[in-house]
Amino acid sequence: MRTSSPAALAVLALTFVATDAAAHPFRVSQYPNGTTLNCDGCHIFPGGPRTLLGAQIEARLVPPGSSGNVDWPAVAGLDADGDGFSNGQELGDPAGTWRPGDPPPPFQSNPNEPLEQPNGLEPACVGDELCDGADDDCDGLVDEGFAGLGQPCEVAQGGCVAQGVNACAEGGQGVACEAEGCGAEPEGEPSEPEPGDPEPSDPDPGDPEPDELEPDAVVLRPEVAPADEGCAAVGGRSPVSGGVLLLVFGLIALRRRAS
Numbered sequence: 001m002r003t004s005s006p007a008a009l010a011v012l013a014l015t016f017v018a019t020d021a022a023a024h025p026f027r028v029s030q031y032p033n034g035t036t037l038n039c040d041g042c043h044i045f046p047g048g049p050r051t052l053l054g055a056q057i058e059a060r061l062v063p064p065g066s067s068g069n070v071d072w073p074a075v076a077g078l079d080a081d082g083d084g085f086s087n088g089q090e091l092g093d094p095a096g097t098w099r100p101g102d103p104p105p106p107f108q109s110n111p112n113e114p115l116e117q118p119n120g121l122e123p124a125c126v127g128d129e130l131c132d133g134a135d136d137d138c139d140g141l142v143d144e145g146f147a148g149l150g151q152p153c154e155v156a157q158g159g160c161v162a163q164g165v166n167a168c169a170e171g172g173q174g175v176a177c178e179a180e181g182c183g184a185e186p187e188g189e190p191s192e193p194e195p196g197d198p199e200p201s202d203p204d205p206g207d208p209e210p211d212e213l214e215p216d217a218v219v220l221r222p223e224v225a226p227a228d229e230g231c232a233a234v235g236g237r238s239p240v241s242g243g244v245l246l247l248v249f250g251l252i253a254l255r256r257r258a259s
C-alpha cells in the first residue's frame with residue numbers, strides 16, 4: 001500500500017484551505033467588526049479549524065450548512081473565550097442590535113482571546129446561572145438547570161389547593177410555585193364544606209326535640225268553643241235555673257187557691 005507523500009498532503013491541505021477560505025468570506029460582513037478580525041475571527045488560520053467564536057457562529061448559521069448566514073443576535077450574548085465578557089461586548093455591540101450594512105461599532109477586544117477584555121465595562125457573564133430570565137453564564141441557554149421552571153404546580157392556600165406555574169424565586173437561586181387564589185365559588189353552586197363544618201342535617205346539641213316544641217309556638221289557629229258551652233258562657237238559662245222558676249210559680253199558684 002502506497003502512502004501519501006508530504007508534498008501530496010501539502011497540496012491537499014492547500015486545496016482545502018483555498019476552498020474553505022473562499023467559501024465563506026461573506027460572513028465577515030455579517031457580524032460587527034468581522035472585517036476587523038477578518039478570517040481570524042472564525043478560523044485559527046485561513047481556512048483552518050474554527051476558532052471559539054467561529055464554532056459558535058457555525059453552530060447557529062441560518063440556514064444551517066455551508067451556505068448559512070451569521071445569526072449575530074444569537075451569538076452576541078455568548079461568551080466564546082469564557083472571559084466573562086460577551087461576544088457583543090467585545091465586538092462593540094453588547095445588545096446584539098447591529099445588522100449587516102450598519103457602520104461598525106468601536107472595536108473593544110478579541111472574543112477569541114480571554115486575556116483581551118474591554119476596558120471600562122463590567123462583564124455581562126457572571127459565571128453562575130441564576131433563575132432570572134437571563135443567560136447569566138453566556139452559554140446560550142437561559143435559566144438552564146432549574147428543574148420544574150415553567151411547569152404546572154399546586155400549592156395549598158387557605159384550605160384548598162391552587163393551581164399555578166413554577167417561576168423564578170426571589171434571589172434567583174431556585175423556583176417557587178406561583179398560583180392565583182383558589183377563586184370565588186361560581187354563582188348558584190353550593191360551597192364546598194370546610195373541614196370541621198357541621199353536617200347540614202346535624203341538629204345543634206342544644207336544640208329541643210321536635211316533639212318537645214311548645215304547641216303554641218306552631219299552632220296559631222284560635223280554639224273554637226263548643227256551641228253549648230258558648231251559650232252557658234254568654235248568660236243563657238241553664239236547666240237548673242228553669243226548674244227553680246217553675247217551682248216558684250207552682251208555689252204561688254197553690255197559695256192563691258188556698259186563699
Ligand SMILES: [Ca+2]
Binds near residue numbers: 083113117
Ligand atoms: Ca476576550
Ligand SMILES: [Ca+2]
Binds near residue numbers: 129134136137138140
Ligand atoms: Ca445560561
Ligand SMILES: [Ca+2]
Binds near residue numbers: 129131132136143
Ligand atoms: Ca439566568
